[in-house]
Amino acid sequence: MPMFYFDVDGEHPVHDTQGVELASAQDARHRALMLAVTFVQELDVLGEGGVIAIRVKDEYQAIVSNVRLVCEVDQGQPDVRIPTPGNDP
Secondary structure (H helix, E strand, C coil): CCEEEEEEECCCCECCCCCEECCCHHHHHHHHHHHHHHHHCCHHHHCCCCEEEEEEEECCCCEEEEEEEECCCCCCCCCCCCCCCCCCC
16 A cells, blocks of 8 residues: 655644555545644644644655645624524525
8 A cells, every 4th residue: 555644734843754554645635634623623733823734745755635724713703693504694
């Protein structure tokens, strides 16, 4: 199986030197998305910028995919309504 590497950019960057064997590039993209979601749950990893970026590389160090997850929280805007299914404006 091919080897994939997951480099993390952000508040605490990580360069993956071990990699993971996965069946396909699609599986690697899925793993990167799951990693990003896990990182969002840890506020100290997320940092103040609210961005997690994971670069997926194959065994030849070619970029297979980039996953960028942005988490923004706006404070104090009570006049903004978020539509819900079946209750769209």
